[in-house]
Amino acid sequence: MMLCNVALTKSFQRGTSLKFEAIEVIPPSQAGEIRRKEKDKVISSRCVWTKMDSEDGKLEMECRIVGRGFQEQFDEHLRRDSPTCSQLLVNLICSIAASRGMKLTAADVRGAFLQGLKIERERELYFELPSNLGKAVTQNIEPGSLLKLKKSIYGVNDAARQWYQSFRAIPMQLGWEPLTFENAGFIFRDKVPRAIMALHVDDVLLAMDAETFPEECEKLEADLRSSVEWGSWQACVDERVKFCGRSCRQLADHTIEIDVDDYVNFMSPYRVSREKLKPRDPALSPDELRSFRGILGQLQWNARIAGYDLQFAVSQLASQLKGPTIGDLAEAAKLGRVIQQERKGRKMVFRPGLNSKLVR
Numbered sequence: 001m002m003l004c005n006v007a008l009t010k011s012f013q014r015g016t017s018l019k020f021e022a023i024e025v026i027p028p029s030q031a032g033e034i035r036r037k038e039k040d041k042v043i044s045s046r047c048v049w050t051k052m053d054s055e056d057g058k059l060e061m062e063c064r065i066v067g068r069g070f071q072e073q074f075d076e077h078l079r080r081d082s083p084t085c086s087q088l089l090v091n092l093i094c095s096i097a098a099s100r101g102m103k104l105t106a107a108d109v110r111g112a113f114l115q116g117l118k119i120e121r122e123r124e125l126y127f128e129l130p131s132n133l134g135k136a137v138t139q140n141i142e143p144g145s146l147l148k149l150k151k152s153i154y155g156v157n158d159a160a161r162q163w164y165q166s167f168r169a170i171p172m173q174l175g176w177e178p179l180t181f182e183n184a185g186f187i188f189r190d191k192v193p194r195a196i197m198a199l200h201v202d203d204v205l206l207a208m209d210a211e212t213f214p215e216e217c218e219k220l221e222a223d224l225r226s227s228v229e230w231g232s233w234q235a236c237v238d239e240r241v242k243f244c245g246r247s248c249r250q251l252a253d254h255t256i257e258i259d260v261d262d263y264v265n266f267m268s269p270y271r272v273s274r275e276k277l278k279p280r281d282p283a284l285s286p287d288e289l290r291s292f293r294g295i296l297g298q299l300q301w302n303a304r305i306a307g308y309d310l311q312f313a314v315s316q317l318a319s320q321l322k323g324p325t326i327g328d329l330a331e332a333a334k335l336g337r338v339i340q341q342e343r344k345g346r347k348m349v350f351r352p353g354l355n356s357k358l359v360r
Contacts, residue, residue, distance in 0.1 A: 006236075013122070014028070018068040019348075021118075021150055021151070022113075022149070022150055022151040022153050023127075023147045023150060023151075023153070024115040024147070024150055025041050025126050025145055025146075025147060025148075025150055026126070026145055026146040026147070026148050026149040027139055027142060027145055028142055028143070028144035028145055029349065030146075031144060031146040032066070032106035032144075034126060034146060035146075038126070040073055040126060041073075041124050041125055041126055041178050042127075042146065043067050043068055043069070043071040043072055043126070043127060044067075044068050044071060044127075044128045044130075045065050045066060045067045045068060045127040045128060045129070045147075045155065046065075046066055046068070046130045046131070047063050047064070047065060047066075047130045047132050048063070048064050048066050049062070049063055050062045050063075050064070050152075060274050061094075062094050063182075064154055064197060065127065065147070065153075065154065066154040066155040067125075067127050067149075067153070067154065067155030067156055069155045069156050069157045069159075072125065072156065074155055078157060078158055079158060080157050080160075080161055080162055081161060082160035082161040082164045082201075083164060083182075083183035083184040083199075084164070084184050084187055084199070084200045084201055085182060085184040085200045085205070086182065086184075087185070087304055087305075089179075089182045089185050089198045090198060090205060090243075090244075091348075091350075093197075093198055093205055093207050094207075094248070094256045094258065094348075094350045095348070095350050096193070096207060097207035097250070097256060098250075098254050098256045098281060098351060099253070099350075099352055099353055100193075100209060101209070101211055101254045101352065102195075102196075102207040102209045102210070102211075102254075103206055103207065103208050103209075103210045103211075103217075103235060103237065103250070104205070104206070104207050104234060104235070104236040104237075104247055104248060104250045104256060105205075105206045105207075105208070105221075105233065105234065105235050105236065105241075106203070106204070106205055106206075106232075106241045106242065106243040107203070107204045107206065107230055107232060107233040107234065107236060108202050108203050108204070108230070108231045108232050108233075108311055109167075109202040109203075109204070109211065109228055109229070109230055109231060110229050110230060110231035111222055111229065112163050112167075112201065112202035112228075113118060113151070113152070113154050113159045113160070113162075113163050114151065114153055115151075115163065115166060115167075115228055116151050116152055116153075116159065116162035116163040116165070116166045117151065117152075117162045117163075117165050117166045117231065118150055118151055119149055119150060119151060119152060119162075119246060124148070124298060125148075125149045125156065126146045126147060126148050126149065127146065127147040127149065128146065128147075129141065129144075129145060129146075129147065147344060160161075160201065163201075163202070164184070164199070166201075167228065168226070169253075170227045170228065171186045171188075171197065171224070172186075174188075174223050174224070174227075175188060175219070176195075176197070177189070178189045179226040179357065182198070184198060184199045186196065186199075188220060190236055191277045193209070194208065194209050194213050194216055194217060195207060195208040195209065195217060195220055200243075200244050203243055203244050205243050205244075206221075206224075208220065208221065208307040224295055225274070231304055234316070235250075236248045236249055236250040236256070237250050237252075238250070238251065238252065242356055245258065245260065245263050245301065245305075245326075246258050246260050246263070246305050247259050247260070247261065247262060253352060254347070254350075254352050255349065255350065255351050255352060256350040257347045257348070257349050258305050258306060258347060258349075259304065259306060259345070259346065259347045259348075260301070260302055260305045260349075261345065263298075263301065264302070264339060264340055267336060267339070267340055268293055269333075269336065269340065270295055270329075270332075271333060272326060272329055272330040276326050282325060282326055283323060283324075283325065284324055284325065284326065284329060288326070288329055289297050289324065291329065292324050292328065292329045292332055293321070293330075295332045295333060295336050295349065296314070296317055296318060296321070296332055298336060299314045299317065299332065299335055299336060299339070300314055300318065302339055304345060304350065306346045306348045307339070307346065310335070310339075313335060314335070317331060317332050317335070
């Protein structure tokens with residue numbers, strides 16, 4: 001718990017929420033009246049801890065305060081939808097970048113939901129302080145305080161949409177155009193495309209024709225990088241760079257390789273005992289059902305990115321979701337082991353001037 005307290009103290013010292021004017025601290029002297037008169041506008045929150053790699057390569061604990069959005073009063077007029085890029089658009093960008101010799105870059109936004117649009121004046125919402133804040137934070141915020149939301153931050157029902165709307169305005173102001181077939185895709189062109197970009201929540205994949213239009217692309221990149229606060233911004237040239245659970249690498253000849261090796265390493269092997277397998281058709285217990293769903297989710301992700309030859313087998317397992325048996329769980333676990341033992345190193349490869357194809 002001491003490690004968590006230190007991490008949370010660091011988060012408040014950085015002042016991320018206050019820096020982006022996402023919250024306003026209401027002291028206990030005023031918080032009591034709000035709780036009495038506006039109790040429907042006060043919801044509880046909790047701390048969520050995440051392991052992060054620090055700049056010096058060491059592992060750090062990061063903390064964010066997340067509201068319990070289900071406690072917020074329902075508003076049928078409040079839009080919650082938030083477009084994210086599809087697998088098709090990611091593949092399209094990689095194909096275009098390889099074919100046209102464009103530089104591929106992957107980036108993520110730091111504290112994306114803290115950089116969303118401001119909450120409209122007529123809507124008020126407050127967070128109670130999380131019960132697991134720890135003593136280390138009391139030097140920054142008094143116990144009994146409330147956090148008044150000035151933006152829809154983590155846990156609020158429309159947080160993702162408010163961030164999307166905020167980000168979407170940036171490329172539009174810089175001369176980009178939205179893609180007609182993808183609400184989370186943008187293109188910059190003057191007769192011919194100069195750059196194309198995809199957004200998936202707080203992750204961005206960007207391809208720029210920097211060789212043909214170096215000065216223009218340099219300005220495009222500088223404008224984007226100065227518009228929001230980024231956590232990372234890394235070219236994929238000769239280096240594996242993470243984007244939404246996959247790793248992207250661009251070779252010297254502009255060939256692009258996509259793999260999910262890091263995700264495969266993360267997968268946990270699961271085995272079904274022989275005793276369980278004897279009657280192969282009994283329904284699963286609640287714990288076994290959760291395991292089946294978890295394994296199936298991992299299989300589906302692998303099949304989507306670099307395992308198209310597995311899609312039929314995975315689809316068959318998915319069709320049993322309404323009533324999976326021990327046999328289905330055993331088959332899912334077996335397929336998971338096959339991926340871990342035999343499929344590491346598989347890549348989706350986009351070659352210049354050629355269609356993408358799956359190789360070992």
